[in-house]
Amino acid sequence: MMALCFLVLFALVFTQHSESRLTQETFKNAFKNSPSNSNVDNDDGTIWAVLVAGSKHYENYRHQADICHSYQILKRGGLSDENIIVFMYDDIAYNQQNPRQGTIINNPDGQDVYQGVPKDYTGENLTANNLLNAILGDKTAITGGTGKVVNSGPNDRIFIYYADHGGPGILSMPNGDDIYAQDFISTLEKKYQMGTYKTMVIYVEACESGSIFDGLLSNGMNIYVTTAANPSESSYATYCPGDSVISSEFQTCLGDLYSVSWMEDSDMRDSRSETLESQYQVVKERTAEGGSVGSHVMQYGDNELSGDPLSLYIGSSSPNSFINNQNNATHHNTISNVDQHEADIVYLKQKVLRAPKGSMERKEAQKKLEATLTHRDQIDSTFQMIGKALFGDDKGHEMIKTVRSAGKPIVDDWDCFKNLVGTYKTHCGQLSTYGKKHMRAFANMCNAGVQQAQLAKLLSQVCVNKFN
Template identity: 50%
Template sequence: MGVSSYITFKVILVLAVLVVAVQPPPCGAATDRLSTLLRSAVDNDGEDENSGGRKWAVLVAGSNGYWNYRHQADICHAYQILKKGGLKDENIIVFMYDDIANNKENPRKGVIINSPNGSDVYGGVPKDYTGKEVNTENFFAVLLGNKSAVVGGSGKVLNTKPKDVIFIYYSDHGGPGILAMPTGADLYADDFIAVLKKKHEAGTYKKMVIYVEACESGSMFEGLLPHDWNIYAMTASAADENSSGWYCPGSDPLPPPEYTTCLGDLFSISWMEDSDRHNRKKETISGQYENVKKRTWNNGTGGGSHVMEYGSMDLRKDKLSKYQGYVLPPINVATIPMPGTTVHQRDAELLYLWEKYKRLGDEKSEMKDKVLKEMSEKMQVRAYIDGSVDAIGDYLFGTEKAHSILKSVRKTLPLVDDWECLRSMVKIFEEHCGALGEYGKRHMRAFANICNNGISLAAMGKASMAACDGHSAQ
């Protein structure tokens, strides 16, 4: 092809894209074919951004229960972004309990939405690991590409090569140093970092980007993730603060009136709506970080959380398309709403129960009594756990020092010096005082500080016995 012919081809291609951009889009499969055609034309126009490598993604919703609707909604929305961006199903691995779309409480059966006026994000999502298959062991096996270690599920793992890039997105409850899973053991930060280290040492990826939505999610990486592994992590919150649900009943903007639970999480909604709206071949990770940070902290006015970043900062200059793929951005874009009222993740279940109670009407009924009793029990459990941790602190450090020691935050340092000690302290507490649950994970820092102050397991056992034995949350 001569120079003039090549230039003519380029002009025709650009005109074709412009003509299509101003026309109403065709429907159904035709839309997908057109999007793929245009994306292929643009992707092949110039340097191959992955230098011959493939894009991979692992998406994890680490909770279950209808009150946690938002986590699976987040993950399904992320899948749609990546799929439309050109990633293949064989390279997208999804962990979700899958108890939301067809839940009896879901007002739109078989449908999950992630925003008040949003379309279904559940359709087409691969169910690689569901139910009890959503656990820490399977997640780690998938990351390491260890197919023989996976139990159940599709068997898909990160069968990555040295030139490949990886995007990991995790939406869930958490606590200092941990992320929750719906089944099995929690995911501890030191174990996660150890798996990433193995992946790095194996040389089976070129670059990796991790987004984490959870309370205290910064603690998963702070002081732990090196700068030279070609891994960049962005978290919904700092190491010592909550993250928030959004599009919740009573908030602004409101979800559709038939919903009793939050549709999404503030950090997650912020990055995904940013990706939906912008040209991902132009916007960098740095640009997305700045946009999401501003929105998640409510334009600097508070009411949200501080988005944080860790690891290899040189990845910030990479275009989003390198990890999330590319699709033509919309031409007419509505203004992104800044959050009004947000809901702390740990309070979302109580909000769900309150909305459920209100919608049962004014008259007394057996169902209203049942929901009211459930709310009361949840509050009692919270008070019991808080009181038990406080009593243990008083026993170990005295009433004057206990609060400051248990709440102490080690800025820029890992949460704890001895992670095995932390696991042991949690185990001792739960043996005497009961399971921490989603709410109780907020006290992980207290257990870490007990370890950091040199308290023995025997002393912790005595303190837990004194605080909890013979008492219950009921």
Template identity: 30%
Template sequence: MRFHDQLDELSKFNLDQTVGFIIKYTFSALFIAANAVPFLRQLNEPFAGKTWVLLCASANGWENYGMEADVYHAYQVIKAHGIPDENIVVMHYDDIAQHPNNPDKGIVVNRVGGPDVYKGVPKHYIGKEVTPQNFLKVLQGNATLKAQGKKVIESGPNDRVFVYLDDHGADEIVAFPSGDVLHAKDLNQAFKDMNTKKQFNHLVFYLAACEAGSMFAKLLPNDINVYAVSATKPDELGWKANSEWKKYNTWLAVYFAVTWLENSETADLTKESVETQFQYIKERNNFTMDGELHWQHAQEYGDLTIANKADVSEYMGDKKVQFDSATVAPTGFSLSRDAAINIVRKQIETTDDFAAKQQHVEKLAAMLSRRELLDKQIEEYVNTLPGIDANVVLNERLDLNNRECYIKLVDTFSHNCYNIGENTYSLYKMKTLVNICETTETEVAVNHLIQYCDSIEKPIEKIL
């Protein structure tokens, strides 16, 4: 075959191949594009599952009015944004709406001049039902509770779960009125178990408490689809806000709740990421009281990618609502642990009646005396322990590593000595229990505590 004939044949071959290639890959591209449309649409559509919400105020007493009010307010906001009642579980002691100190019986407000946030709040778990055991069972959809007719979170693999817990806390614990505490280890184990059982797609947890960061800092993995926001750093105290002294004589909120609820009422939650809400909270981390600047530092833990990928609406509802509330900067603050004693101090300051003022002075003296008694008893207990440096144990802050010892010692203290949930001042002593566990054998520490607490006389009144 002549050269020119070979060239013609080669050109025909290449042309046929080229046309075939174009036809083949054009159809392939069209097929991919056609199938990509529903895929891309799926990415932009809301997630297929449901949103479940657990709200819990595990504190009680008039000094903790704001903690219960926060949860009531959260319920109203989340319901208004479209989360149905069937998917919301509320746990609260329910003692402030009809409390003797409440000037407006049956009404609870979360800020001065604010609307009633109590109306319509469910009573799924109230009073003595508000325990750490029930909290974890509700969260994990406990079948026994459900069989008893109690409401639980029934989330599945496609669902989102949002949890808000508001109470007092200390090193790796959250207090409950029952005397038992919620341990960080148990909470994080619940997360792991739920992830293993595919009980959620993602879970977001907001915690308002002193030293709230300690519940997650060393224990929450970043690969189990859980994202947590704490009101405070692991070693930081939290603040109450919105004091009112003409009618209520207490704090109507906690500082952390004021910020995230304000944002959830004013922002378009369908366009705001969870991370944006966290930054909103984080930026409002200081306030001035009596001419002095104070700080509270929100923290985030776990799978941080959740916060960037998800909108707040996926956890709090996507219905757009115009709330009847103005953005008001929080005022009137108190360290959460000192609220009860600061109420009495404020009553002394604002009361003109001499007899009433004298009663308040005597009440304050008695409260301070009980605090001094606990200080003395803790020191006496420490001095019964062999081979330790009492100065280190009583005054320093060691890192918690011996977690099993600490859990046993905290539970023993709350059951044998002072109910931690009822004696708020005892939370200041948890760091001493950490230090003991880092310097003493577990059984020695626990046995000495039992023996000591069995031998002492305890005051009838709570140590607040």
């Protein structure tokens, strides 16, 4: 009889415990799926985001507009500011040339994307050193800024988005050294070895952005990457002045084609049901649809992650009215896109056209435009001279422009690459944004065995007068 009573009592306790456990687990899962807590995924991990606009000056308006727009998407997805790190020069919103003071837009409909964006690393604090150490979570190595870093754990997911100019093997930064592909990959490898993330997704908007990862990013580190361009082509700006859908008040491009493609797609779709792969296909089609004025969106790293829902990286959000979706669908089929290297020329031409005829303003704008075009001719001719001097008249052009086959990094010896770039700066001056399109020349010199002393001797004759 006592044994029977014990069994009944045990059954009652077990039932109550099971019901209590079920209730707790049900509540816990419901809490995780709540949009307001979407930066916590089903592994109890946190989503971290690093957003980088690597340029400055009003003619590069589009890069900061891209980054601000991406921030609004993440906030709508439920991420907290403490988990979003923003690198942005912050010289656009209140720039005297901005027709809408205190506002930044990323598409022709004029929705403001600037409000609320954190100012973690701005102005002189926008450096490669700060960015790489922020990703690593090394607060002691940070100089200036808020000191915010990716203080992630083994169950956390990381989203990195970069928008700016680039070149073969580099991503531009407005202060100090640019980010070399080897240094960026090394940072990712260290982060992986630290075991402080579960998976990572990286979106990169830059010319030749594929060269940052092609032949360099190893599989097996749980990192998935898409880039706006392959290793040897430009990416494209969009929503530029001159298009009928762009407000006449703007003299500069409002966004970048790859960037607005993924963000406007994110605005229109439910991130919980859309995968990385499905977004890649949408962005790939839209970015390339311009034919001769579109780039090839690429994938690198661990493609098995492409089946993950977007919500694991940008938070949980459903379609919203933050952007006028109907207008966007119409716009991107009718606008023209501009090579990143030509976007500043479009801006300078607009300044000339909009200045009063015969005014000092127009004369100054025309002078700046002509100086920029002259500088480009000088840069191009300088590299042609270097190629011919090193490899002969017949092979010089070919050797400077040669693109390695897919799967091979642009250079084998990165120390040589950096040294030759430094040698050029010493004798010929800092490479301009346009000049960085020739970075492949230094890689090819290293691959061909050109020594630093050899190039230094040549440049001392070629670059008698420095230009920058």
